[in-house]
Amino acid sequence: SAVISQKPSRDICQRGTSLTIQCQVDSQVTMMFWYRQQPGQSLTLIATANQGSEATYESGFVIDKFPISRPNLTFSTLTVSNMSPEDSSIYLCSVETQGDQPQHFGDGTRLSIL
Amino acid sequence: QKEVEQNSGPLSVPEGAIASLNCTYSDRVSQSFFWYRQYSGKSPELIMSIYSNGDKEDGRFTAQLNKASQYVSLLIRDSQPSDSATYLCAVNRQGGSEKLVFGKGTKLTVNP
Numbered sequence: 001s002a003v004i005s006q007k008p009s010r011d012i013c014q015r016g017t018s019l020t021i022q023c024q025v026d027s028q029v030t031m032m033f034w035y036r037q038q039p040g041q042s043l044t045l046i047a048t049a050n051q052g053s054e055a056t057y058e059s060g061f062v063i064d065k066f067p068i069s070r071p072n073l074t075f076s077t078l079t080v081s082n083m084s085p086e087d088s089s090i091y092l093c094s095v096e097t098q099g100d101q102p103q104h105f106g107d108g109t110r111l112s113i114l
Numbered sequence: 115q116k117e118v119e120q121n122s123g124p125l126s127v128p129e130g131a132i133a134s135l136n137c138t139y140s141d142r143v144s145q146s147f148f149w150y151r152q153y154s155g156k157s158p159e160l161i162m163s164i165y166s167n168g169d170k171e172d173g174r175f176t177a178q179l180n181k182a183s184q185y186v187s188l189l190i191r192d193s194q195p196s197d198s199a200t201y202l203c204a205v206n207r208q209g210g211s212e213k214l215v216f217g218k219g220t221k222l223t224v225n226p
Binding site: 033041042043045048058090102103104106107 | 157158159160163202213214216
């Protein structure tokens with residue numbers, strides 16, 4: 001399966017700042033997704049990263065707060081903007097290598113906001 | 115009704131026993147079903163996928179799907195302490211590249 005590298009693996013940030021998380025795959029993939037996993041909770045999809053166009057956001061998530069880029073078939077970024085303590089979560093990138101194939105996850109980014 | 119429901123557990127079984135994890139889903143058009151294992155502090159790892167009714171076996175793991183009952187389960191035979199993790203059930207609501215909806219997960223502990 002594809003090797004998914006996510007950076008940074010963890011960070012501690014100040015309230016009001018922004019952080020960009022990168023997801024790099026070692027091969028071209030059809031789909032890339034960004035999830036959030038709040039402490040003790042399951043995974044919630046933030047958005048689908050679309051190559052060359054605006055991401056598709058799930059209910060409750062907006063582009064101003066979570067801008068996403070996907071310039072090509074192997075790379076995507078998620079920015080968490082104007083962070084507050086409620087944004088403290090694990091953020092996970094997942095990819096689907098071909099249509100109808102299961103998603104595989106990167107190692108995640110543990111984000112803490114003070 | 116939640117889209118994907120799992121018993122949160124914790125589920126505790128002795129080493130060597132069969133662990134049974136259950137999941138129900140609400141959307142009848144769901145077509146793809148997955149079990150992920152998540153160790154504490156780690157990201158989810160795919161362990162099983164199942165797409166048609168019946169059983170699918172892979173080593174010590176067996177996934178069972180019953181679309182009429184909207185039910186999917188995971189059996190772990192000969193449970194090992196290394197199986198101790200949270201198991202997440204995920205459902206793809208439509209065929210193709212559609213989003214996964216996750217259950218809250220069942221925490222499994224296998225006692226030596």
